[in-house]
Amino acid sequence: MISLWQAHISFTLIIFLLLPSSGLKRAARIALLLALLAASFIPLDGLSLAAYLRSHIDDLAVTTLVFMLWGCLRRLGFLAPAQQGTTWVLIVFAAMALVLYPATLGLSYLDPYRFGFSPRPMLIVVALLTAGLFYLRSYLTVVMLASATLAFIAGVKPSHNYWDYLIDPLLGLYCCAALLMFALRWAQGWLNTLRGSEKGA
Structure with a gap:
């Protein structure tokens, strides 16, 4: 269960940091972060997007x-x-x-x-x-x-x-x-x- 939640958090943080958001206000950035967390649960070929990303990068270290x-x-x-x-x-x-x-x-x-x-x-x-x-x-x-x-x-x-x-x-x-x-x-x-x-x- 912890690994699954870690996969969703990893997906959310990685995509959020990769997306340009310098022109957005703080409220919009927070909304974007929450939207990415929700998107991590979207299924793709029987796996959520977070689990799909995890299958490629494995579980990230706590330091990361x-x-x-x-x-x-x-x-x-x-x-x-x-x-x-x-x-x-x-x-x-x-x-x-x-x-x-x-x-x-x-x-x-x-x-x-x-x-x-x-x-x-x-x-x-x-x-x-x-x-x-x-x-x-x-x-x-x-x-x-x-x-x-x-x-x-x-x-x-x-x-x-x-x-x-x-x-x-x-x-x-x-x-x-x-x-x-x-x-x-x-x-x-x-x-x-x-x-x-x-x-x-």
């Missing part, structure tokens, strides 16, 4: 749901548009994806996924990481990691592997792509500055 919820709150205007805090999110979860997924594809002899079944060392590492991020005031990352850990302890997902609460391919790809874009923009800005200094000389 929290991240998307944060994005929706910003888009709805409940959080300030200028609020910062995503840089560490991108770094932490891109690093997790690079540790986990190359190994699952057979590119490494080490299998970090198996550590998620007996995750006491992982829980300690994540707790220390969360404390460090709290010190750095990356509160969004702290909430994502804490939510995933609490959800794992409560067993809210069918999976018994801690990794499935922390990261999924959708979040990993997004974070890696966003970091790559930031790196390209920084490199372009650095080159423009270098060329400007050369012309000035």
Whole structure:
């Protein structure tokens, strides 16, 4: 039952974030969000649209749901548009994806996924990481990691592997792509500055 509701929530948040809504007032955006939630129950070939999407992307990690919820709150205007805090999110979860997924594809002899079944060392590492991020005031990352850990302890997902609460391919790809874009923009800005200094000389 929890997985089914998670599928409907995932469908609603993903589509809402993908649709352009900058020209709509807050009430219209809330109405759009509710309409998407209702649309997630529409059947398609015997499956609801939410279940159909879930068959392609599987259940999302708790961290991804929290991240998307944060994005929706910003888009709805409940959080300030200028609020910062995503840089560490991108770094932490891109690093997790690079540790986990190359190994699952057979590119490494080490299998970090198996550590998620007996995750006491992982829980300690994540707790220390969360404390460090709290010190750095990356509160969004702290909430994502804490939510995933609490959800794992409560067993809210069918999976018994801690990794499935922390990261999924959708979040990993997004974070890696966003970091790559930031790196390209920084490199372009650095080159423009270098060329400007050369012309000035």
